[in-house]
Amino acid sequence: MSEQVESLIRSRKEYAAGFHTSIDSHTLPPGLDEDVVRFISLKKGEPEWMTEWRLKAYRAWLEMKEPNWAKVKYPPVDFQKISYYSAPKSMDDKPQSLDEVDPELLATYEKLGIPLHEQEMLAGVAVDAVFDSVSVVTTFRKKLWEAGVIFCPISEAVHEYPELVQKYLGSVVPQKDNFFAALNSAVFSDGSFVYIPKGVRCPMELSTYFRINEMNTGQFERTLIVAEEGSHVSYLEGCTAPMRDENQLHAAVVELVALDNAEIKYSTVQNWYPGDAEGKGGIYNFVTKRGICHTNAKISWTQVETGSAVTWKYPSCILKGDNSVGEFYSVALTNNYQQADTGTKMIHLGKNTRSTIIAKGISAGHSDSSYRGLVRMNPGAEGARNFTQCDSLLIGDKCGAHTFPYIESRNPSAIVEHEATTSKVSDDQLFLCQQRGLDAEKAVSMIVNGFCREVFRELPMEFAVEAGKLLEVSLEGSVG
Amino acid sequence: MLTINNLSANVGETQILRDLSLTVKAGEVHAIMGPNGAGKSTLGNVLTGREGFEVTGGTVDFDGKDLLALDTEERAREGIFLAFQYPVEIPGVSNMEFLKAALDAKRAHQGLEEMSSVEFMKLARETCRQVRMDQSFLKRGVNEGFSGGEKKRNEILQMMLLQPRLCILDETDSGLDIDALQSVSDGVNTMRTPERGFIVVTHYQRLLDYIEPDFVHVLAQGRIVKSGTKELARELEAHGYGWLDSEVA
Numbered sequence: 001m002s003e004q005v006e007s008l009i010r011s012r013k014e015y016a017a018g019f020h021t022s023i024d025s026h027t028l029p030p031g032l033d034e035d036v037v038r039f040i041s042l043k044k045g046e047p048e049w050m051t052e053w054r055l056k057a058y059r060a061w062l063e064m065k066e067p068n069w070a071k072v073k074y075p076p077v078d079f080q081k082i083s084y085y086s087a088p089k090s091m092d093d094k095p096q097s098l099d100e101v102d103p104e105l106l107a108t109y110e111k112l113g114i115p116l117h118e119q120e121m122l123a124g125v126a127v128d129a130v131f132d133s134v135s136v137v138t139t140f141r142k143k144l145w146e147a148g149v150i151f152c153p154i155s156e157a158v159h160e161y162p163e164l165v166q167k168y169l170g171s172v173v174p175q176k177d178n179f180f181a182a183l184n185s186a187v188f189s190d191g192s193f194v195y196i197p198k199g200v201r202c203p204m205e206l207s208t209y210f211r212i213n214e215m216n217t218g219q220f221e222r223t224l225i226v227a228e229e230g231s232h233v234s235y236l237e238g239c240t241a242p243m244r245d246e247n248q249l250h251a252a253v254v255e256l257v258a259l260d261n262a263e264i265k266y267s268t269v270q271n272w273y274p275g276d277a278e279g280k281g282g283i284y285n286f287v288t289k290r291g292i293c294h295t296n297a298k299i300s301w302t303q304v305e306t307g308s309a310v311t312w313k314y315p316s317c318i319l320k321g322d323n324s325v326g327e328f329y330s331v332a333l334t335n336n337y338q339q340a341d342t343g344t345k346m347i348h349l350g351k352n353t354r355s356t357i358i359a360k361g362i363s364a365g366h367s368d369s370s371y372r373g374l375v376r377m378n379p380g381a382e383g384a385r386n387f388t389q390c391d392s393l394l395i396g397d398k399c400g401a402h403t404f405p406y407i408e409s410r411n412p413s414a415i416v417e418h419e420a421t422t423s424k425v426s427d428d429q430l431f432l433c434q435q436r437g438l439d440a441e442k443a444v445s446m447i448v449n450g451f452c453r454e455v456f457r458e459l460p461m462e463f464a465v466e467a468g469k470l471l472e473v474s475l476e477g478s479v480g
Numbered sequence: 481m482l483t484i485n486n487l488s489a490n491v492g493e494t495q496i497l498r499d500l501s502l503t504v505k506a507g508e509v510h511a512i513m514g515p516n517g518a519g520k521s522t523l524g525n526v527l528t529g530r531e532g533f534e535v536t537g538g539t540v541d542f543d544g545k546d547l548l549a550l551d552t553e554e555r556a557r558e559g560i561f562l563a564f565q566y567p568v569e570i571p572g573v574s575n576m577e578f579l580k581a582a583l584d585a586k587r588a589h590q591g592l593e594e595m596s597s598v599e600f601m602k603l604a605r606e607t608c609r610q611v612r613m614d615q616s617f618l619k620r621g622v623n624e625g626f627s628g629g630e631k632k633r634n635e636i637l638q639m640m641l642l643q644p645r646l647c648i649l650d651e652t653d654s655g656l657d658i659d660a661l662q663s664v665s666d667g668v669n670t671m672r673t674p675e676r677g678f679i680v681v682t683h684y685q686r687l688l689d690y691i692e693p694d695f696v697h698v699l700a701q702g703r704i705v706k707s708g709t710k711e712l713a714r715e716l717e718a719h720g721y722g723w724l725d726s727e728v729a
Contacts, residue, residue, distance in 0.1 A: 450572030
């Protein structure tokens with residue numbers, strides 16, 4: 001690669017979300033045992049069934065081994081050195097309104113570009129702001145309530161809507177699903193709960209903004225979205241964390257339930273702290289996301305992954321009902337020493353189920369990016385179809401891109417297509433741009449944005465621009 | 481406008497240009513001809529500051545500026561334009577977006593504000609008409625899936641939009657059918673003004689029937705071995721480059 005781009009790679013700019021908020025917090029000492037699980041449950045004032053649910057997960061977790069099949073390398077995580085609960089002291093007495101929320105907390109979100117004050121709120125977007133282990137505030141609740149939509153912290157849903165939580169929690173990602181899902185099930189502290197009643201089209205975009213602040217703290221959020229028959233919702237999550245030399249663990253679980261004829265669109269803009277240019281620090285992002293589609297239902301995952309030191313994440317769809325549709329659009333950008341092993345699973349059970357996978361991996365610096373995807377056509381998946389397209393873009397000559405497609409077809413009428421390309425940002429492309437007056441940085445971000453176009457156009461409008469900008473920032477000094 | 485003095489340049493270890501001198505005044509069209517491997521394309525690449533082309537001696541003055549001291553993009557913003565022999569594709573980046581970014585970069589350099597999208601669209605559509613390109617090309621990815629002729633037209637479209645002071649055409653005629661050659665040449669001819677200079681690099685006399693040069697230079701072994709008017713191009717067409725060897729010697 002050209003020297004000019006090499007030097008761009010070295011001059012990586014500051015991670016804008018890397019600040020720390022000085023705020024008094026109750027933070028559990030590091031370590032994990034049954035008492036810690038009980039403590040979290042007690043702290044949340046949870047009913048007995050919930051405590052038992054957690055303990056069951058914890059006991060299962062003890063028997064499980066950390067997965068090591070992903071193409072990522074990191075030193076073993078010492079789960080006893082992590083604190084499993086941290087909450088700002090000011091959240092002790094649950095604030096009843098925005099006026100009662102600690103201004104420091106509001107300022108933090110303000111700084112991140114997420115204004116929570118009523119007058120400045122993003123028009124048409126309701127936000128649930130999760131700070132370390134607790135939800136700080138959820139906006140537009142009243143307006144949503146009028147439409148019959150429930151959007152609240154999951155800790156609250158456990159109290160307010162126990163029958164719904166009990167019915168659906170763990171129904172898509174069971175407690176014992178995998179190592180990190182089991183850990184999350186035992187210690188999850190907060191996250192968002194969304195319920196869209198039958199036939200309702202959610203009147204606004206819903207979003208959750210996750211922020212890790214405390215040191216040596218893990219974040220284990222849990223999101224559950226239930227879309228009743230014929231309903232429709234679009235949801236977005238965003239994530240950031242301060243810059244620290246130590247690695248921090250983020251192990252989330254997201255469950256989506258799309259009942260007959262329902263549609264869920266789930267978008268992620270993930271910008272956890274990726275570590276510094278030498279690969280020190282950064283978030284370990286080990287996430288389980290899965291949705292189930294009933295008859296004629298549709299789930300669409302769109303993710304733009306630019307952050308985290310290590311990403312291990314496979315948003316998946318179980319296409320249970322006939323004619324259901326699963327989609328996965330992904331941009332994963334890695335720079336410096338970041339590693340990403342991400343992709344999806346499309347499990348076709350019903351007849352005429354369809355899935356589309358468009359995965360774009362961009363690797364710069366010394367980073368390594370892998371696409372790992374499973375398409376399974378079960379015997380009952382008569383007439384099912386899948387189309388997969390994996391494109392990798394390399395910037396520089398020290399990074400890697402890998403594709404691991406798994407295709408299992410047990411139905412002769414099912415059709416699976418897979419296309420893959422690998423390309424480089426070529427010196428010729430760069431020269432063309434520079435000869436037309438663009439500087440190298442602008443040129444590379446333009447080329448990369450072009451590469452990602454198919455995915456970006458799937459994002460809600462408000463966030464497509466944001467994603468483009470984020471990519472630009474992530475490429476500054478990471479462009480290769 | 482452009483004064484090249486004893487310019488020498490290497491590609492890797494190999495010397496390509498040897499003490500090349502050439503002066504282009506505003507309003508002039510200079511054709512550079514010569515056998516394969518003479519260094520014709522290298523000249524364009526060196527003047528635009530392409531990486532991998534190392535200047536080992538000589539000077540280049542562009543309107544009083546030391547051109548060789550400027551970065552590639554600065555040279556472009558100063559008004560040097562290279563129409564490529566093989567334009568590359570940039571998938572997913574629309575022609576329109578690309579052209580606007582290029583124009584805005586140049587305008588910023590001149591201390592002007594960005595052009596509004598509406599104004600830009602008007603200009604882009606009008607320019608399309610001039611080079612007989614369908615407007616749908618503005619929405620497509622830069623050169624993405626374009627035919628050879630469409631790519632060359634697209635180069636001329638960019639040139640007309642950016643209104644450079646010095647245009648270097650690198651074998652723009654290669655791979656063009658007569659119709660495309662005609663519209664590309666028309667584009668160039670409409671841009672011939674007293675303020676603008678051209679360096680037209682070509683293998684063949686054919687292009688010079690459409691774009692009439694003021695001067696013709698023969699480049700061989702990295703230097704200009706003969707200069708003349710358009711008559712020289714006809715002689716070359718008739719006799720090839722072989723007869724020059726005896727003259728040079």
